[in-house]
Amino acid sequence: MKTCEYRKKLSDYIDDALPTAEKRELELHLAGCRNCALELEEINKIAALMQNYTRPEPSLEVLYSYHTRLEKLFPVHTFAERLRERLADFRQRLFDWNPAIVRLAGSAVLLIIGIFIGRLMFYEPEKVLITDQPRDLVVLNLNADDLKMVADYFIKSEILLLAIKNTPDGESLQPTELDFNQQLARDLLSSTTQVQQKAALINDQQISVFLNQIEFLLLQIANTDEQEIKNSFIQLRQTIRERKLIDESENLQKILKDMI
Amino acid sequence: MPDNDSRLLHNARNGDRNAFGKLVKKYQQKVLYLAFDLVNDYDTARDVAQDSFIRAYTRLNQFEDRAMFSTWLYRITVNTALDACRKKKREALQSLDDSMPEIEKSYYDAEEMSATPGQIVENKEMYARLREALEDLTENQKTATVLKYFHQKTSGEIAEIMGCAESTVRIHIHRALGNLRKKIAFDV
Numbered sequence: 038m039k040t041c042e043y044r045k046k047l048s049d050y051i052d053d054a055l056p057t058a059e060k061r062e063l064e065l066h067l068a069g070c071r072n073c074a075l076e077l078e079e080i081n082k083i084a085a086l087m088q089n090y091t092r093p094e095p096s097l098e099v100l101y102s103y104h105t106r107l108e109k110l111f112p113v114h115t116f117a118e119r120l121r122e123r124l125a126d127f128r129q130r131l132f133d134w135n136p137a138i139v140r141l142a143g144s145a146v147l148l149i150i151g152i153f154i155g156r157l158m159f160y161e162p163e164k165v166l167i168t169d170q171p172r173d174l175v176v177l178n179l180n181a182d183d184l185k186m187v188a189d190y191f192i193k194s195e196i197l198l199l200a201i202k203n204t205p206d207g208e209s210l211q212p213t214e215l216d217f218n219q220q221l222a223r224d225l226l227s228s229t230t231q232v233q234q235k236a237a238l239i240n241d242q243q244i245s246v247f248l249n250q251i252e253f254l255l256l257q258i259a260n261t262d263e264q265e266i267k268n269s270f271i272q273l274r275q276t277i278r279e280r281k282l283i284d285e286s287e288n289l290q291k292i293l294k295d296m297i
Numbered sequence: 298m299p300d301n302d303s304r305l306l307h308n309a310r311n312g313d314r315n316a317f318g319k320l321v322k323k324y325q326q327k328v329l330y331l332a333f334d335l336v337n338d339y340d341t342a343r344d345v346a347q348d349s350f351i352r353a354y355t356r357l358n359q360f361e362d363r364a365m366f367s368t369w370l371y372r373i374t375v376n377t378a379l380d381a382c383r384k385k386k387r388e389a390l391q392s393l394d395d396s397m398p399e400i401e402k403s404y405y406d407a408e409e410m411s412a413t414p415g416q417i418v419e420n421k422e423m424y425a426r427l428r429e430a431l432e433d434l435t436e437n438q439k440t441a442t443v444l445k446y447f448h449q450k451t452s453g454e455i456a457e458i459m460g461c462a463e464s465t466v467r468i469h470i471h472r473a474l475g476n477l478r479k480k481i482a483f484d485v
Contacts, residue, residue, distance in 0.1 A: 048471040054452070079478045086427055086481075087446035092330065095339040103343045107325055107350060111318035257355050260348055269355055 043070070047077050051084055110253055183235045187244075188293040190225065190232045194251050195286040197221050197258070201270055202277050215261075222258040229255070241292070247285055254282075302366045310357050317357075321350050324367065327448075328374050334443045335378035336385070337432065345381050349374040364457065371444075371458045379436050423481070430480035438473035441466050 043066050049055050050063055067074050095103070128139075200218055229252050236244045254273060261269040277283065302323075308316035328349055332342035352373050353360075360369055431439055440459060444450040452470075456463040 045471060048474050049467060052452075054467075076478070080474050083474055083477050083481065084446070086423060087442070090424060090427065090447060092333060092447070095329070095333070095343070099339045099343050103329060103346065104325070106347055107321050108318075110347075110351070111314055111321045111354070113315055113318035113322055256351055260351055272355060272358075 043067075043073055044076060047073070047080055050077070051080060109249070110256070183238075184293055186228075187232055187235050187239070188290055190228060191286050191290050191293070193221065194225055194255070195283060195290075197225070198254075198277050198283050198286065201258070201273050202283065219259055219261070222255045226252070226255050226259060243285075244289055244292075247282075247289060250280065250282065303362075306357070306360070306362075306366055309354070314354075317354055320366065324370055325350075327367075328370065331371060331374050331443070331448060332378050334447045335375065335439065336381050337428065341381055341385065342378075345374065345378045349377045352377065368454065368457045372460065375440055375444075375458060379440070382436070426481050427477070430477050433480060434473050434476055435469075437469045438476065441469035442473040442477075445470060 043063055046055060046059065046063055050060065055063065067077060197218060229248070233245070233248050233252075236248055254276065257269060257273060302320065305316045305320050309320065325346070329342055329346045332345040332349070333339055336342050336345060349370065353370055356373075360366070431442065434442065437459070441455055444455045444458060445452075450458070452463045452466045455466045459466065
């Protein structure tokens, strides 16, 4: 039936996507067909409604948590980066001013650093008495339980990293093993914020950086589905190896053990 | 692909998370809005958007340079959002009544200053019906419609995002408009 054929073209007609000849043919049809004309009018209204649709804005809470989370996972302009950029900028401006003086100043600085390193190498520091008393944890605002919580987190994350690292490339993870790993990742994720807050009080940059790396890995593990297992885990194993995360975890556990 | 995206992508593939962070900053709002348009709830949309960026980061090596990064990111977001919708339906989460207040509040704020009281009520009702009708479309129809009308994508771009032919996109939109027309009875 001719009418059905023209109805299919109405949405393309609204988008001005019909060839000229077809467009003219449709317009001639519309002039004589009330049903199609009415349908076109209603489709136009729907299209206009959608084009004028203004979605509601997210709440401040949603926006804040969204941006904070992404900033944490994929930081931009870290302090180190800003410092590097400013130093590079300062160096360039100095150089533009007078290259010869800058070179001379640079050489003088290197000489001073050399003398300093030489003194360090050949200078014996006074021996410091090591007492049997534990570190003054009050200064760190942490108690032994807090440190144990952080250490426990490192132990569990190391177990997870080892489980992933020790699955040979090319072998698929059994569903039960994946479930176990994902459940462990989710359990660790649920306590990550608290652990990071405690770790921040220790004021050790190495620990903070390591925790951020672990959190990122945990999110990847928790979000992997069965179809993506192989590829995701190959990449995870590579990351664990390249960054020596298991060695890092063991070192930090030793540091924490000494503190407790 | 925009030169900036290309350069950032290259660095990100070499392990520079900062570079990927810049891409995230550039697209984070669009991704959140796209997620919301598909799942109709900001808490879920936030999770979908975050997951989409994580998935994109973990799959960077699978991205083919001939495509646009934004298109690829949109595709990931659409798939993640549809997964979330399916999960939501399976778990039979929030009822329509729970989501209504969010929509109503926004339209009250947006429309109040320029419209008469009668028009405000009518617009709110109309958009609420539109939103409800969108939820009854098939996944493909909803996706194509949202991308076309809420994100101003062309049929070609939608086809790339959805991984289908342009003619298929037109069919989805045609059917979506037909279904929406039946569900939203125009009194005017």
